Amino acid sequence: xxxxxxxxQQMRTAAPLVHNITNFVAMNPMANVLLAIGAxxxxxxAREEVSDFAGLAQALTVNIGTxxxxxxxxxxxxxxVMNDAGRPWVLDPVGVGATPFRQQLxxxxxxxxxxxxxxxxxxxxxxxxxxxxxxxVDGGDGVDAAMDAAQGLARETGGVVAASGAVDYVTDGxxxxxxxxxxxxxxxxxxxxxxxxxxxxxxxxxxxPLEATVAALASYGLAGETxxxxxxxxxSFQPAFLDALHDQTPDALDAGARISAT
Amino acid sequence: xxxxxxxxQQMRTAAPLVHNITNFVAMNPMANVLLAIGAxxxxxxAREEVSDFAGLAQALTVNIGTxxxxxxxxxxxxxxVMNDAGRPWVLDPVGVGATPFRQQLxxxxxxxxxxxxxxxxxxxxxxxxxxxxxxxVDGGDGVDAAMDAAQGLARETGGVVAASGAVDYVTDGxxxxxxxxxxxxxxxxxxxxxxxxxxxxxxxxxxxPLEATVAALASYGLAGETxxxxxxxxxSFQPAFLDALHDQTPDALDAGARISAT
Amino acid sequence: xxxxxxxxQQMRTAAPLVHNITNFVAMNPMANVLLAIGAxxxxxxAREEVSDFAGLAQALTVNIGTxxxxxxxxxxxxxxVMNDAGRPWVLDPVGVGATPFRQQLxxxxxxxxxxxxxxxxxxxxxxxxxxxxxxxVDGGDGVDAAMDAAQGLARETGGVVAASGAVDYVTDGxxxxxxxxxxxxxxxxxxxxxxxxxxxxxxxxxxxPLEATVAALASYGLAGETxxxxxxxxxSFQPAFLDALHDQTPDALDAGARISAT
Numbered sequence: 010x011x012x013x014x015x016x017x018q019q020m021r022t023a024a025p026l027v028h029n030i031t032n033f034v035a036m037n038p039m040a041n042v043l044l045a046i047g048a049x050x051x052x053x054x055a056r057e058e059v060s061d062f063a064g065l066a067q068a069l070t071v072n073i074g075t076x077x078x079x080x081x082x083x084x085x086x087x088x089x090v091m092n093d094a095g096r097p098w099v100l101d102p103v104g105v106g107a108t109p110f111r112q113q114l115x116x117x118x119x120x121x122x123x124x125x126x127x128x129x130x131x132x133x134x135x136x137x138x139x140x141x142x143x144x145x146v147d148g149g150d151g152v153d154a155a156m157d158a159a160q161g162l163a164r165e166t167g168g169v170v171a172a173s174g175a176v177d178y179v180t181d182g183x184x185x186x187x188x189x190x191x192x193x194x195x196x197x198x199x200x201x202x203x204x205x206x207x208x209x210x211x212x213x214x215x216x217x218p219l220e221a222t223v224a225a226l227a228s229y230g231l232a233g234e235t236x237x238x239x240x241x242x243x244x245s246f247q248p249a250f251l252d253a254l255h256d257q258t259p260d261a262l263d264a265g266a267r268i269s270a271t
Numbered sequence: 272x273x274x275x276x277x278x279x280q281q282m283r284t285a286a287p288l289v290h291n292i293t294n295f296v297a298m299n300p301m302a303n304v305l306l307a308i309g310a311x312x313x314x315x316x317a318r319e320e321v322s323d324f325a326g327l328a329q330a331l332t333v334n335i336g337t338x339x340x341x342x343x344x345x346x347x348x349x350x351x352v353m354n355d356a357g358r359p360w361v362l363d364p365v366g367v368g369a370t371p372f373r374q375q376l377x378x379x380x381x382x383x384x385x386x387x388x389x390x391x392x393x394x395x396x397x398x399x400x401x402x403x404x405x406x407x408v409d410g411g412d413g414v415d416a417a418m419d420a421a422q423g424l425a426r427e428t429g430g431v432v433a434a435s436g437a438v439d440y441v442t443d444g445x446x447x448x449x450x451x452x453x454x455x456x457x458x459x460x461x462x463x464x465x466x467x468x469x470x471x472x473x474x475x476x477x478x479x480p481l482e483a484t485v486a487a488l489a490s491y492g493l494a495g496e497t498x499x500x501x502x503x504x505x506x507s508f509q510p511a512f513l514d515a516l517h518d519q520t521p522d523a524l525d526a527g528a529r530i531s532a533t
Numbered sequence: 534x535x536x537x538x539x540x541x542q543q544m545r546t547a548a549p550l551v552h553n554i555t556n557f558v559a560m561n562p563m564a565n566v567l568l569a570i571g572a573x574x575x576x577x578x579a580r581e582e583v584s585d586f587a588g589l590a591q592a593l594t595v596n597i598g599t600x601x602x603x604x605x606x607x608x609x610x611x612x613x614v615m616n617d618a619g620r621p622w623v624l625d626p627v628g629v630g631a632t633p634f635r636q637q638l639x640x641x642x643x644x645x646x647x648x649x650x651x652x653x654x655x656x657x658x659x660x661x662x663x664x665x666x667x668x669x670v671d672g673g674d675g676v677d678a679a680m681d682a683a684q685g686l687a688r689e690t691g692g693v694v695a696a697s698g699a700v701d702y703v704t705d706g707x708x709x710x711x712x713x714x715x716x717x718x719x720x721x722x723x724x725x726x727x728x729x730x731x732x733x734x735x736x737x738x739x740x741x742p743l744e745a746t747v748a749a750l751a752s753y754g755l756a757g758e759t760x761x762x763x764x765x766x767x768x769s770f771q772p773a774f775l776d777a778l779h780d781q782t783p784d785a786l787d788a789g790a791r792i793s794a795t
Contacts, residue, residue: 044767145324199299369585507776
């Protein structure tokens with residue numbers, strides 16, 4: 010595992026343009042997260058232009074949280090552009106277990122072999138066709154329960170799978186890492202997982218996806234820890250979190266990252 | 272009137288999944304409000320899945336703020352699921368007096384007999400076909416002017432009607448309560464009324480709608496008062512308000528609620 | 534140049550209803566910006582009602598950031614209502630250089646002769662058909678490079694063109710002003726430019742567009758300077774910025790505005 014601080018530094022130097030097709034709840038905080046950490050976000054989903062825009066971007070994220078058939082088609086268009094260009098893209102199968110529509114759309118996107126799939130443990134379990142304790146879009150399962158499912162899914166796609174939670178688990182189907190950074194207040198703020206997708210995508214630009222994903226998770230979780238030291242609750246946590254992402258140095262990330270091989 | 276602190280406690284114990292079909296401006300703050308107070312929000316509107324999702328939820332909110340014909344159909348689908356299941360749903364007729372489209376959609380939704388209708392006084396007047404001083408989506412009428420209209424509307428639907436403002440008025444057509452909690456800064460932050468719909472819906476899960484709505488209004492207004500003690504303006508009010516919702520104890524709500532029967 | 538403080542005071546007294554057809558990222562912060570400074574925002578884009586709503590508004594903003602064909606048609610409908618009524622409207626050609634769809638939609642909107650066009654320097658250059666260093670929706674050009682393009686565009690439309698950046702340039706094709714207010718943190722927060730459109734539109738109500746635009750830019754930039762004195766980063770900047778807009782007095786604006794004729 011290369012050091013995560015170097016990965017952060019490389020991302021900031023590249024300052025990649027990250028194209029996001031994400032849900033309406035996440036669009037604003039995700040753009041702010043990407044700006045705070047040093048990337049350049051754009052939210053573009055109209056089929057009239059989504060392929061043109063994807064052609065300009067260094068990375069893509071796709072999130073099914075408020076998708077419909079038209080958005081699903083745009084997601085597939087954009088993912089195909091990234092695949093043709095050999096650029097990374099991240100899939101977030103939000104609430105995939107909740108409706109047949111989400112299951113079907115997620116399956117179509119997984120068939121395009123995303124560079125990284127990130128979900129909570131319940132979503133990873135549901136993708137793998139296993140029972141989960143999810144309810145709506147909130148997961149109810151621990152990451153331990155999802156490790157086998159994550160490995161199987163990574164082997165199916167040839168990509169990286171990250172199950173995020175109190176402890177995150179990241180695997181490419183062969184190697185696996187746990188990332189223990191984070192804070193419970195992150196679960197009381199909406200779209201924190203969605204916004205993380207953009208950070209993962211930004212780190213993956215010209216970096217090996219497994220290491221880049223691990224570094225992104227550590228950076229994000231550590232910023233949450235930093236924010237929690239001054240936050241009074243989930244409201245004051247949000248500006249403090251953006252400040253922490255903005256101020257995080259590579260050295261602080263190397264010192265604070267809690268990454269372990271499994 | 273049972274005590275509002277008990278109602279808050281019961282809501283937090285249930286931590287209900289609240290399905291929201293709300294406007295784009297409100298989606299993010301409403302999700303954060305529901306997470307802060309202890310419920311589980313989901314924003315789902317695509318007709319491809321809205322009925323499936325409604326079937327999973329304990330309560331629903333419907334807000335016409337940025338609706339179109341397709342969303343209107345999804346709202347009706349979801350409301351019918353809740354009616355069939357005997358679960359509560361809340362209608363917010365945002366800016367109903369502004370356009371014929373809003374009037375027609377609101378009338379179709381009212382015919383489905385929402386558990387609670389919540390609007391500002393101008394919206395309640397407009398729903399009842401009476402003249403109002405509204406302009407755009409901002410109300411211009413006081414709650415006093417809307418009491419008769421609210422009672423008539425409640426008798427028409429068999430549900431609860433809440434006219435919110437500096438003082439809120441809540442009625443089921445027979446009994447009525449005034450809730451005097453709140454702070455003027457709440458009117459300088461967007462989507463505060465929209466987000467309140469979710470709190471009302473969460474309180475209504477397995478609770479009598481009149482009492483639950485009154486308790487929700489008191490809780491929300493009291494959090495506004497708490498936030499205003501530290502806020503420097505409408506910007507710093509927002510994180511402080513989420514912190515206050517998160518930190519509010521049942522005892523503090525019982526002590527601070529200003530509820531009176533009318 | 535009349536004093537900007539008087540322009541701010543006149544806007545607050547009018548408290549105009551500003552109708553915004555803007556992108557999903559900007560809807561929430563833009564509504565909060567308008568409420569904080571003292572105007573009344575509404576976000577309405579459905580073709581089912583957009584013309585009816587425009588008829589109620591004192592000013593309109595149109596932003597192509599997340600448009601599609603249906604939204605484009607709604608933008609044209611609403612702009613025509615404003616033109617017929619002789620009311621001001623502001624066009625923001627977000628990322629116009631990024632895709633053919635954006636170029637074509639922008640050209641159709643420019644043909645309707647917006648009262649004010651506001652973009653970053655890269656967008657103004659792209660509108661004028663000149664090469665720019667833009668990437669995605671972030672500009673890469675300085676305002677100096679866009680002055681000629683802005684003047685030409687203003688002469689084409691008969692309106693005002695504002696190229697915003699570290700220093701803003703505003704022209705009606707004959708006279709020109711530079712506004713040097715602002716702070717670098719504003720570029721690390723999403724939708725700051727988009728939200729500014731609403732402030733410009735509000736100032737333009739019953740005020741001469743060139744002077745009103747200059748005053749709006751000074752007011753907005755000065756609020757950014759005020760916020761930066763207490764912000765710890767781009768997260769804490771946001772609530773501080775809304776507080777600063779809310780608290781800004783006409784005298785403080787006159788004292789702090791850095792406007793120069795060119």
